[in-house]
Amino acid sequence: MNTKVISLVSIGAHPTSGRSRRAEQDARAVELGLQLAGDNLQVLHAGDPQEPALRAYLGMGLAQLDVLEQPPGADALGVLGDYLREAGAQLVLTGSQAETGEGSGMLPFLLAERLGWPLVVGLAEVESIHNGVALVLQALPRGQRRRLKVRLPLLATVDNAAPKPRQSAFGPARRGVLAARTVEIVEDELLEGAELQPAKPRPKRLKVIKAKSGADRMKAATAKASGGGGQVLKGVSPEAGAQAILKLLVEEGVLR
């Protein structure tokens, strides 16, 4: 396959010990990339090239990992965008959300916006790439899959629906090269001015079990989530559609 595939990786943190490691979802992005492009896969990280956790990605069998050298807290968005454009990337894979740092999960969206590329969230499988069009499967809740036809270049995030990452081995991890490259350092003004505080667990809606029988419970557990009050707008003008969306957002209290 001649499509240029780049996987973006970050430094992860183990959920119980907090020790740095390869990030679970990013490792899946590398795995998917390896399955698609094999040795031609390029893996990219923006941050500290001395970070030992990066070697865990090399241990998956990479000869090289490119690092855009940045101090912690710098904004990775601009340098990544410039690099990807220059490198002629056709398919960029990344995890949905970083395990360290801001971990906002916004990077793929902002990057796609900046590059003007389509973004597929929850990529599960790339079925084929022909004439600059990729046929991919997107993961939906409850194991459902949606087949999408997307024009390249394409940015896609992977989550736990993507294939499990292969084991990281010591030999290739030790041999692999962390190729650092100096880039312009952009301060992240938003992060500078922000105040960080530990996240509180999101409050959970109390679960009222209405099911009277085992069959009901089974149905509740397996049935498709039904939106209920949804409304399908067809054949309306853009203005009317926008008006309807705005009305809904106001009703739901998203906009005031």
Next chain:
Amino acid sequence: MLNTLLPILLFAALGLAVLGAVRRLRMWRQGRPAAVDLLGGLLAMPRRYMVDLHHVVARDKYMANTHVATAGGFVLAAVLAILVHGFGLHNRILGYALLFATVLMFGGALFVFKRRLDPPSRLSKGPWMRLPKSLLVFAATFFIATLPVAGLLPEGFGGWLLAGLLGLGVLWGVSELFFGMTWGGPMKHAFAGALHLAWHRRAERFGGGRSTGLKALDLNDPQAPLGVEKPRDFTWNQLLGFDACVQCGKCEAACPAFAAGQPLNPKKLIQDMVVGLAGGTDARFAGSPYPGKPLGEHGGNLHQPIVNGLVDADTLWSCTTCRACVEECPMMIEHVDAIVDMRRHLTLEKGATPNKGAEVLDNLIATDNPGGFAPGGRMNWAADLNLDVLADKQSTDVLFWVGDGAFDMRNQRTLRAFVKVLNAAGVDFAVLGLEERDSGDVARRLGDEATFQQLAKRNIQMLSKYSFKRIVTCDPHSFHVLKNEYGAFGGEYPVQHHSSYIAELIAANRLNLGEHKGASVTYHDPCYLGRYNGEYEAPRQVLRALGIEVKEMQRSGLRSRCCGGGGGAPITDIPGKQRIPDMRMDDIRETGAELVAVGCPQCTAMLEGVVEPRPLIKDLAELVADVLLDAPLASKPLADTREPAEVH
């Protein structure tokens, strides 16, 4: 006529044997270099052969006597035959000596022959079925040919016919016994075996020593191979060791994985390595194949990767590293070392640790325990016990190494029982608390030498901060690693298993014990305590002190069968026809015991995983804690006896 024919045959066979020996030596030397005392080893070899090796063989008296007669007779006969018939020293005394040697050899060979009439399945057939006949022919022909030398028959007796027959017999005999010895016949075991004993990779095993710790990989040298990929990546004396195999199948009979129908047979594995050494396929292997894997589909040579050519990966991952094969092997071949060497390549280079292997290794790297539990929870089991932590105390008599069983609710019962025993004996002890890490046992046996060394070095560095008189642990795996494998990284400690320590406390009269009541008891020897460290007696002493008469299993002590929990086998989980712990539970049931005493968290977990109804499983510490009497040992006499008051 024979006087000209015999020397020609003898020297021709000897010459070819020397050629074969040179060729074989060159084959072995294609392996990697090894630090071996070449000359010292050769000098020590006769003693190793006749004492150390004989001790192993002598566990089977029939075979030991047979072998002494046959091999002793053959060596004597060969030397004398070369003198008498080769050099023509027709001396009457030599003649009688040669007659004696051939009779001895013939007698031995008869027993070899008898065993081959209905050979047990562990023995290899094929060319090995021919060997007793060759031995008999060799002994018989040289006997008859020597009769004239001893003056018992006139020269030229029997004429051309007998001379022809004897010539044929000698040809057969020397082909098998001289020529075949170095060109790959069954007698190869004598030649390769002798040199293997001379240049053994664990010379410490001779003279009653013990050497069970795995050898460290050099991780500082980026050029050094990480484990064994191709046969030539073995050290040359390992290759030599494989060649020494006599295919007796004692390893096969002892192997728990083979018995469970998992695709491993230690004998076949060693023979596959011989195929790797000499090149070819396993089609001519004449013993039991790996269960479920037909012969003839695997092959390779010195320069081809072993896995998926010569041997499948699941064969290597079936091993529980219980060392039963190594202890049984009369040639003292090191099967487990070879398996771990090959596993190292799979894990460190290929990243191909099967099933839960990768996850366990990741957990060890990220959380210092194989389960991936939050490291902060390591002391939760002792939340209410007020244990001294060494970081606060700095020095202690006994350092209680808790092990990863701290995270396992079943094992926590054992740990708490042992703390109760320690407190009852008034021992000054402390734990490491959150500073303790996994010992690295399972990482090392899964082939992840890098993670093992990292854990080991960190533990050693941490231990060096404190002073303690000894380490005591309830886990034989930690015990083995701390005792035998940390030394290579500068960590030398006096380490004891809790059974030895409790036995010591009992002997010093520091525990006030009652009697064990009720259930009859058998004892299961953990591999890493017994075969790895030779501790068979202390646990039995402890049980005796509780008033228990142990109902021994047939497979106990040195011959104890693994529970299936060692070497990461529960993690790699290679399917077989049955489970190893189920087989072990059958051994236990056979004794009729209602309770099995264990001394290892792995054994506890594996045996408790057998479906009920089955005997109860209790750790030694629990059994001791159960019968502790509250009253202090040196109890004061009761308050002074009063005069009975008179009542009116």
